[in-house]
Ligand code: C2E
Ligand code: MG
C-alpha cells in the first residue's frame with residue numbers, strides 16, 4: 223500500500239497490542255487483593271413458565287488505567303499465565319457466598335452457574351477446591367452448576383473422571399457455547415454432563431433455516447439423552463417463540479436481563495416477575 227522503497231521495521235499497532243497484553247498480564251497480578259474484580263449476575267429463565275430458575279455469575283475487572291476490561295480479553299491472558307486458577311477460585315467462592323446470602327435472606331431459590339476454564343478444571347486439586355468452597359460457604363451442592371467449554375473433550379478420559387467426581391459431589395455441569403468447538407456425538411454420549419448450552423451464534427439468526435434445524439436437532443438429541451438444553455444470547459421475543467416451538471425450554475439473554483451487579487440483581491429476586 224505504501225509503494226516501493228519502503229521498509230516497515232516497526233508496526234505500532236502490534237506494539238500497542240503487545241503493550242496492552244503486558245499491561246493486562248501485570249495488572250492481573252494482585253487484582254484480587256486490590257479488590258478490582260466483581261461479579262455480575264444474569265438471569266436464566268424457564269421460557270414455558272416465564273420464571274427465573276438460575277443465574278450465571280460473570281466476572282468483571284476494573285483496571286486502574288485501562289478501565290473496564292472485558293473477560294473475553296483478560297480470561298485468555300489469565301489462562302495463559304495460570305492466574306486463572308486463583309481468579310477462578312475467587313469467582314467460585316464469591317458467587318457461592320452471594321447465593322447463600324440470598325437463600326438465607328429467604329429470597330426465591332435459584333441455581334448458580336459459574337464458568338470454569340479448562341486449565342482450572344484440570345488442576346489436580348480442582349475437586350477438593352470445589353468441595354472446600356461448598357463447605358466454607360455452606361451452599362448445598364445441588365444449587366451449583368459449573369459451565370465448561372467443549373475443549374475439555376481433547377482430554378476425554380480425564381475430563382470424564384472429573385465430571386463424575388463433580389456428579390458425586392452433587393454439582394451439575396454444563397457444556398457452554400455448545401456447537402462451536404470440538405463436540406462429537408460420541409463425547410456427548412460419554413460425558414457425564416447435565417446441561418448443554420446452545421451457542422449464541424445459532425440463536426442470533428433463527429430466521430436462517432439452517433440454524434433452526436441445528437437448534438431443533440440438538441434440542442432433540444439433548445432431551446433424549448436426559449440433558450437440559452438452554453439457549454444463550456436471546457435478545458428478541460421472536461427467538462423465544464422459535465425456541466419453544468423447537469422444544470428448547472430454557473433461555474438466557476439481554477431480553478430477560480443483562481448481567482448486573484448483585485445489588486441490582488436482587489430486584490429480580492424480589493420482584494419474582496414473569497420474564498416471558
Ligand atoms: P459465556 O460464559 O458464554 O457468557 C456469555 C456472554 O455473553 C457474557 O459475556 C454475557 O454478558 C454475554 N451475553 C449474555 N446474553 C447476551 C445477549 O443477549 N446478547 C449478547 N450480545 N451478549 C450476551 P461476558 O460477561 O463478556 O463474558 C464473556 C466470556 O468470558 C464468557 O462467555 C466466559 O467464557 C468468560 N467468562 C466470564 N466470566 C468468567 C469467569 O468467571 N471464569 C471464566 N473462566 N470465564 C469467564
Ligand atoms: Mg458461560
Ligand code: MG
Pocket residue numbers: 398399419454
Ligand atoms: Mg456461553
Ligand code: MG
Pocket residue numbers: 399421422454
Ligand atoms: Mg458464549
